[in-house]
Amino acid sequence: MVTKTRPPGTSPRPHPVTPRRPGRSPLRSAQRRAGWILVLPAVLALALVTIVPIGYGFYLSLTSYNPVERGGPTFHGLNGYLAVLRSGEFWHAIWITVQYASGTLILAVPGALALALLVNGRFPGVALFRAVLYLPRVVPLVAVSMIWLWLYSHDGLFNYLLDLVGLPPVGFLTDEDTALLSLIAMRAWKALGGSMIIFLAGLQAVPASLLEAASVDGCGRWRTLRHVILPLLVPITTYVVVVDLIYLAQSFSEIYVLTSGGPLSSTTVLNMLIYNEAFEHYRLGNASAMAFLLFCLIFGLAYLSIRTMARGGRR
Amino acid sequence: MSALIARPAAGRRRALLAGVVTLLVAMPFVWMVSLAFKPKTEVFSYPPKLLPDQPTLDNFAYVWNSTNIPGAMANSLIVATLTVAGNCVAATAAGYALARIDFRGSRLLFTTVLGSAMVPAIVQLIPLFLIVKGFPLAGGNDLLGHGGNGLLDSYAGLVLPMLVQPLNIYLARQYFLDMPGELAEAGRLDGAGELRIFWQIYLPLARPIVATIAILSFTGAWEDFLWPLVAVSSPEMQTLPLALSSFAGSGVPQYGALMAGTFIAIVPVLVIFVAGQRHFVQGLGAGGVKG
Numbered sequence: 001m002v003t004k005t006r007p008p009g010t011s012p013r014p015h016p017v018t019p020r021r022p023g024r025s026p027l028r029s030a031q032r033r034a035g036w037i038l039v040l041p042a043v044l045a046l047a048l049v050t051i052v053p054i055g056y057g058f059y060l061s062l063t064s065y066n067p068v069e070r071g072g073p074t075f076h077g078l079n080g081y082l083a084v085l086r087s088g089e090f091w092h093a094i095w096i097t098v099q100y101a102s103g104t105l106i107l108a109v110p111g112a113l114a115l116a117l118l119v120n121g122r123f124p125g126v127a128l129f130r131a132v133l134y135l136p137r138v139v140p141l142v143a144v145s146m147i148w149l150w151l152y153s154h155d156g157l158f159n160y161l162l163d164l165v166g167l168p169p170v171g172f173l174t175d176e177d178t179a180l181l182s183l184i185a186m187r188a189w190k191a192l193g194g195s196m197i198i199f200l201a202g203l204q205a206v207p208a209s210l211l212e213a214a215s216v217d218g219c220g221r222w223r224t225l226r227h228v229i230l231p232l233l234v235p236i237t238t239y240v241v242v243v244d245l246i247y248l249a250q251s252f253s254e255i256y257v258l259t260s261g262g263p264l265s266s267t268t269v270l271n272m273l274i275y276n277e278a279f280e281h282y283r284l285g286n287a288s289a290m291a292f293l294l295f296c297l298i299f300g301l302a303y304l305s306i307r308t309m310a311r312g313g314r315r
Numbered sequence: 316m317s318a319l320i321a322r323p324a325a326g327r328r329r330a331l332l333a334g335v336v337t338l339l340v341a342m343p344f345v346w347m348v349s350l351a352f353k354p355k356t357e358v359f360s361y362p363p364k365l366l367p368d369q370p371t372l373d374n375f376a377y378v379w380n381s382t383n384i385p386g387a388m389a390n391s392l393i394v395a396t397l398t399v400a401g402n403c404v405a406a407t408a409a410g411y412a413l414a415r416i417d418f419r420g421s422r423l424l425f426t427t428v429l430g431s432a433m434v435p436a437i438v439q440l441i442p443l444f445l446i447v448k449g450f451p452l453a454g455g456n457d458l459l460g461h462g463g464n465g466l467l468d469s470y471a472g473l474v475l476p477m478l479v480q481p482l483n484i485y486l487a488r489q490y491f492l493d494m495p496g497e498l499a500e501a502g503r504l505d506g507a508g509e510l511r512i513f514w515q516i517y518l519p520l521a522r523p524i525v526a527t528i529a530i531l532s533f534t535g536a537w538e539d540f541l542w543p544l545v546a547v548s549s550p551e552m553q554t555l556p557l558a559l560s561s562f563a564g565s566g567v568p569q570y571g572a573l574m575a576g577t578f579i580a581i582v583p584v585l586v587i588f589v590a591g592q593r594h595f596v597q598g599l600g601a602g603g604v605k606g
Contacts, residue, residue: 031418031509032418033509035412039413039424041409041479042409050434051427053443054431054434054442056445115340118329118336126333135585138534139344139585140538140580140584141556142538142540142580143538145560146347146559160361160363189340256540256544257564291441292438294438
């Protein structure tokens with residue numbers, strides 16, 4: 001798309017034209033060329049790692065392909081999708097993913113809001129408290145998982161606490177009934193800080209005049225929170241929920257590290273299933289079809305998030 | 316909120332409550348540090364003690380001498396540095412062009428960038444794996460990409476998918492969009508070329524967003540797991556999260572050493588976090604599609 005208006009090597013010399021003149025002035029074409037030069041590296045990289053893979057992946061999703069066997073992908077149209085949609089495994093993984101994402105949100109969003117309310121204001125140590133509360137958000141998920149691996153282990157902190165109150169030990173990550181819940185608790189802890197900061201920004205945007213008006217009108221703290229602050233936080237809460245949902249729907253590393261999807265696939269979220277399908281069973285076609293179905297799910301959520309952000313205005 | 320916390324006594328009570336809650340939330344980190352400095356015999360002692368009786372560096376020595384974690388740390392640093400460089404240069408430049416230069420196709424390009432920011436990593440994973448494995452003339456491959464392992468097990472292969480991230484282009488664009496256009500006009504009047512206007516006028520003023528992009532790229536690369544898991548097969552090329560996870564998965568976990576390794580993995584992010592706190596928050600507020 002680089003327009004060739006000038007032989008290479010000559011520098012773009014500014015002409016005595018007004019910059020606002022439209023059309024093919026030398027300035028415009030110099031701009032156009034500079035624009036393309038500046039985006040070119042990014043465009044090439046994105047094409048190679050995003051655009052081409054999406055197209056290629058879509059093609060793969062219409063084929064049956066096992067790279068271990070000889071021969072390339074065999075085209076079989078929508079059969080892969082039909083097979084996936086008919087498999088119990090797939091729907092089980094969707095169900096686990098939904099539980100995992102919504103369970104995490106149910107714990108993390110109110111928790112983050114409570115934390116934000118707690119550290120919104122000026123009192124000794126508040127900056128430090130905010131920073132420490134935010135910390136889990138910055139720490140790599142695999143590192144967090146390692147810490148919780150110990151917390152959940154047989155001799156770990158949680159079993160000790162259970163023992164203190166006279167309860168028998170729990171195999172948090174090894175028991176089918178508790179594994180998913182244990183992962184959810186960890187992930188909610190990890191998610192608290194990030195959402196807290198967003199809520200904090202929202203709280204600080206609440207006009208002081210409204211709060212004063214509420215207190216003049218005799219609203220107590222609780223009623224001010226319930227009827228003044230919370231309604232103002234609706235757009236930001238929607239944003240937090242949708243963005244987290246998109247992210248949580250793609251959970252993988254903590255699950256791979258802590259349970260590998262087990263025991264008895266009780267924590268096999270969709271990403272885990274796709275990984276296994278592709279890199280354990282080498283069914284790349286089916287795995288791609290699943291990935292695109294997840295894509296559809298997430299795209300719906302992303303669409304929602306953009307709508308929400310547009311309505312919420314610029315932050 | 317000032318109306319709600321005007322009384323100093325209430326402020327003190329709140330500080331106390333906030334302190335207790337913060338301590339509870341930070342508990343896992345406290346235990347990580349505690350275990351990392353405990354001798355082997357104390358790690359499994361019952362009841363678990365918060366403070367080691369005889370603090371030791373044995374766990375760190377073990378991690379340093381007997382695991383691939385130090386090498387993995389070097390790998391992670393290399394990958395993260397390359398990722399930061401790629402994003403600071405290419406994503407910033409692209410963001411600038413999309414914001415300040417009106418060229419044909421720029422709107423379509425921006426839509427594409429936004430769109431690709433929403434594609435979940437798993438969709439690209441399988442094709443990307445095949446592309447990287449079949450990269451022509453690399454890793455024993457012929458011109459058609461057959462015969463070898465391509466860029467698998469190499470820094471290039473590890474970095475490639477993260478080299479330019481759509482989200483960073485988006486952040487840069489939003490930042491440059493808010494800057495005044497008069498600067499460019501003034502530059503043009505003084506005879507500066509378009510690239511010089513970017514390089515010498517706008518870029519120096521955009522340091523905050525470059526810092527934000529650097530931080531986001533670093534932490535993103537530092538914690539990336541799924542792609543390295545697929546792209547690396549030899550222990551020598553493992554990144555830190557991979558090395559930690561394979562160390563945890565090899566036999567009975569040695570929690571002391573594992574926590575020492577985890578501690579090591581957290582320190583760089585911690586340093587960056589303390590140094591660039593406001594950039595963290597800035598980037599977070601502007602776009603959180605990818606965590």
